[in-house]
Amino acid sequence: MPGRPLTRPTAADPRNTLTLRDVSEASGVSEMTVSRVLRNRGDVSAPTRERVLEAARTLGYVPNKIAGALASQRVNLVGVVIPSLSNMVFPEVMTGISEMLEGTGLQAVVGVTNYLPDREESVIYEMLSWRPSGMIIAGLEHTAAASVMLARAGIPIVEIMDIDGTPINHAVGISHRRAGRQMAEAIIAAGYRRIAFMGTQMANDYRAKKRLEGFEEALAKAGLSLVDREYYSGGSALLKGREMTAAVLNRTPDVDFLYYSNDMIGAGGLLYCLDKGLDVPGRIGLAGFNGVELLDGLPRKLATMDACRLEIGRKAAQIIAGTVSPGEKVELFPTLQRGDTIR
Amino acid sequence: MPGRPLTRPTAADPRNTLTLRDVSEASGVSEMTVSRVLRNRGDVSAPTRERVLEAARTLGYVPNKIAGALASQRVNLVGVVIPSLSNMVFPEVMTGISEMLEGTGLQAVVGVTNYLPDREESVIYEMLSWRPSGMIIAGLEHTAAASVMLARAGIPIVEIMDIDGTPINHAVGISHRRAGRQMAEAIIAAGYRRIAFMGTQMANDYRAKKRLEGFEEALAKAGLSLVDREYYSGGSALLKGREMTAAVLNRTPDVDFLYYSNDMIGAGGLLYCLDKGLDVPGRIGLAGFNGVELLDGLPRKLATMDACRLEIGRKAAQIIAGTVSPGEKVELFPTLQRGDTIR
DNA sequence: CCAATGGCTGTTAGCGCTAGCAGTAACAGA
DNA sequence: TCTGTTACTGCTAGCGCTAACAGCCATTGG
Numbered sequence: 001m002p003g004r005p006l007t008r009p010t011a012a013d014p015r016n017t018l019t020l021r022d023v024s025e026a027s028g029v030s031e032m033t034v035s036r037v038l039r040n041r042g043d044v045s046a047p048t049r050e051r052v053l054e055a056a057r058t059l060g061y062v063p064n065k066i067a068g069a070l071a072s073q074r075v076n077l078v079g080v081v082i083p084s085l086s087n088m089v090f091p092e093v094m095t096g097i098s099e100m101l102e103g104t105g106l107q108a109v110v111g112v113t114n115y116l117p118d119r120e121e122s123v124i125y126e127m128l129s130w131r132p133s134g135m136i137i138a139g140l141e142h143t144a145a146a147s148v149m150l151a152r153a154g155i156p157i158v159e160i161m162d163i164d165g166t167p168i169n170h171a172v173g174i175s176h177r178r179a180g181r182q183m184a185e186a187i188i189a190a191g192y193r194r195i196a197f198m199g200t201q202m203a204n205d206y207r208a209k210k211r212l213e214g215f216e217e218a219l220a221k222a223g224l225s226l227v228d229r230e231y232y233s234g235g236s237a238l239l240k241g242r243e244m245t246a247a248v249l250n251r252t253p254d255v256d257f258l259y260y261s262n263d264m265i266g267a268g269g270l271l272y273c274l275d276k277g278l279d280v281p282g283r284i285g286l287a288g289f290n291g292v293e294l295l296d297g298l299p300r301k302l303a304t305m306d307a308c309r310l311e312i313g314r315k316a317a318q319i320i321a322g323t324v325s326p327g328e329k330v331e332l333f334p335t336l337q338r339g340d341t342i343r
Numbered sequence: 344m345p346g347r348p349l350t351r352p353t354a355a356d357p358r359n360t361l362t363l364r365d366v367s368e369a370s371g372v373s374e375m376t377v378s379r380v381l382r383n384r385g386d387v388s389a390p391t392r393e394r395v396l397e398a399a400r401t402l403g404y405v406p407n408k409i410a411g412a413l414a415s416q417r418v419n420l421v422g423v424v425i426p427s428l429s430n431m432v433f434p435e436v437m438t439g440i441s442e443m444l445e446g447t448g449l450q451a452v453v454g455v456t457n458y459l460p461d462r463e464e465s466v467i468y469e470m471l472s473w474r475p476s477g478m479i480i481a482g483l484e485h486t487a488a489a490s491v492m493l494a495r496a497g498i499p500i501v502e503i504m505d506i507d508g509t510p511i512n513h514a515v516g517i518s519h520r521r522a523g524r525q526m527a528e529a530i531i532a533a534g535y536r537r538i539a540f541m542g543t544q545m546a547n548d549y550r551a552k553k554r555l556e557g558f559e560e561a562l563a564k565a566g567l568s569l570v571d572r573e574y575y576s577g578g579s580a581l582l583k584g585r586e587m588t589a590a591v592l593n594r595t596p597d598v599d600f601l602y603y604s605n606d607m608i609g610a611g612g613l614l615y616c617l618d619k620g621l622d623v624p625g626r627i628g629l630a631g632f633n634g635v636e637l638l639d640g641l642p643r644k645l646a647t648m649d650a651c652r653l654e655i656g657r658k659a660a661q662i663i664a665g666t667v668s669p670g671e672k673v674e675l676f677p678t679l680q681r682g683d684t685i686r
Numbered sequence: 687c688c689a690a691t692g693g694c695t696g697t698t699a700g701c702g703c704t705a706g707c708a709g710t711a712a713c714a715g716a
Numbered sequence: 717t718c719t720g721t722t723a724c725t726g727c728t729a730g731c732g733c734t735a736a737c738a739g740c741c742a743t744t745g746g
Contacts, residue, residue, distance in 0.1 A: 030725065031702090031703080031726090032726060033725060035704065036704095036725090045723080045725090048724085048725085062472050062492060062496070063472050063702095064703070065473050067701070067702030067703035067704085068703050069409045069731090070409050070410055070413050070730095070731045070733085071703040071705080071731055073704095073731065085434040085437060086434040091428040091429040091434075094455075109452055109453075110453050112437075112441070126450065129405050129408040130408050131407060149405060152403045235636075236639040237640070238637050239640040240640075271642060293578075293581075294579065294581050296579040296581065296582040297584065297585055298581070299618055362733085364732085373696050374732090375695075375697080375734080376694085379695090379734095388694060406732090406733085407733070409732080410701090410732030411733050412733090413702065413732080
């Protein structure tokens with residue numbers, strides 16, 4: 001675009017790039033006064049304010065936050081980095097976050113990593129390059145580079161979901177290791193002994209891994225170990241739950257309890273057992289994890305533990321917004337919901 | 344902060360605010376050269392490039408995109424405005440979008456409206472104020488102010504999901520009216536006559552509304568009308584499906600088909616009917632809408648129509664990225680999946 | 687020998703906005 | 717008359733970066 005004129009682009013310019021100047025010219029006051037009116041900051045006389053608002057409205061002016069952020073060194077954005085949007089748990093965390101951010105002037109921006117550490121690193125880099133006011137990140141495990149970036153960013157960092165580890169700044173979550181242990185103890189106490197596990201293949205789902213570790217730890221303490229295990233990846237979780245359950249029941253017919261790493265596959269397993277006419281929870285018990293509301297509609301309620309998702313989102317947002325001054329770790333305690341699938 | 348020195352903040356400054364200048368000083372070249380290296384733009388000699396990268400790495404420098412965007416008048420962001428994240432349909436659209444944006448240098452940013460027009464308007468305003476390269480918005484219905492803002496933004500706007508209406512710029516989606524009609528025709532052809540509808544209460548779910556309109560239109564053409572209808576809002580969709588189905592069966596015992604506005608409540612209804620030992624699809628048929636993968640794990644497959652979600656996301660992203668040059672409307676055609684619940 | 691070229695690096699002038707003042711006008715009090 | 721105060725409004729100087737251009741040096745061709 002050579003020889004672009006130095007005058008402001010006006011009508012001919014296809015990109016309708018209105019600036020404060022346009023509003024200021026239209027309303028006959030300085031840019032500064034327009035800025036004050038639009039941000040509701042400082043004293044402006046009522047008639048002036050009216051004229052400015054009127055001009056902005058009729059022009060259809062939308063402020064340029066890029067310029068505003070650069071000038072004021074303030075960005076009203078909070079980066080939220082989560083592994084996935086499609087498993088019902090993170091949308092609920094988001095709800096909690098948005099809810100508490102409401103009215104603080106802060107705005108959540110989501111990034112999704114698909115459980116890939118490198119992807120997480122680049123999402124974090126990308127977000128930090130927009131200089132947000134804070135970051136909320138699922139999990140305590142990050143690449144070395146990501147951890148360094150976060151630590152040096154000079155903004156509050158809240159790692160959520162998990163507290164079994166060392167946070168960069170703050171952590172809000174539950175102990176998945178303890179959750180696994182608790183579930184195992186309840187299962188053992190109910191008299192089940194031949195216990196199988198089904199879960200995701202994903203190497204980077206550290207929280208599922210910690211739950212399983214806690215679970216096996218508690219089994220070991222009772223002199224037990226898993227009699228079978230099965231992993232899946234991809235596809236419809238409900239269907240995979242059915243398939244894995246079929247495989248396990250087939251391979252290990254005398255299994256008497258099925259522990260699932262999440263409710264969705266657990267629900268699939270439950271539907272399968274009911275289809276087969278198995279006596280649940282007499283002959284065989286089942287349990288999942290998360291406490292997703294989906295379970296409420298099932299013929300029988302699956303035993304589960306809620307992951308305090310809403311509350312985690314709320315607390316994390318409060319820390320970023322500065323409405324609470326927390327310790328390093330905020331631990332929440334999931335409650336075991338026995339449902340109808342543990343005798 | 345009075346008397347803040349004019350020199351750059353260094354160690355004492357709590358906010359570790361590294362700039363290009365810091366990297367340029369550390370590597371002994373000009374800021375411009377650092378900028379060129381970090382953006383991979385223009386010629387820089389190999390040794391210089393190495394030294395710069397090394398310096399940036401050890402300092403932990405993260406570029407300031409705010410300044411970069413302001414200077415270059417380019418923002419690699421695409422705003423995506425959707426009503427909800429928690430019903431499985433929009434996450435899949437997002438997947439399609441991210442997939443096609445991969446490698447274009449563009450980055451999706453999501454905003455959620457909860458089906459509230461005013462909320463949508465403010466989300467759009469907020470996003471436009473960051474001067475994105477394009478916007479993707481669910482639906483064709485917006486407030487007057489939102490429509491004006493979008494039309495004047497001077498960037499490509501793609502309205503998705505629906506094509507029954509007039510797009511601002513481009514639209515990618517299906518005809519929900521036609522989808523409703525098609526389903527009704529299939530139901531009538533299968534010999535069902537006493538048909539009931541169950542759906543959401545939401546006044547602003549225009550697409551569900553259009554489906555129902557098309558559905559009733561086709562019924563009317565066959566001399567039929569709905570024998571019962573039931574609406575819900577909030578709560579677990581699966582459970583609501585059960586409850587509404589119970590209510591309808593109770594109130595209108597001779598109903599022979601249940602049409603649901605989405606698969607989740609349809610699945611709840613299906614589970615209820617199976618629980619009750621009803622002959623599906625002989626005595627009573629059922630159908631939903633969306634084609635969510637959840638259905639694959641159900642004991643019986645619910646009849647549905649897929650909403651082409653992935654494809655919609657992909658096409659919309661391609662339009663924004665400029666990799667296709669589309670007409671005003673891109674219509675996709677959902678396929679009717681009869682499943683096991685239409686005889 | 688000079689001009690022309692290409693590879694590399696630096697300089698200059700903003701991008702659109704806001705913090706931090708510096709006015710200005712009108713009026714009150716000393 | 718002067719100073720102080722209140723209520724508003726405008727000016728200046730950047731925020732951190734990049735587009736555009738201007739060098740500089742070595743090499744090449746005439």
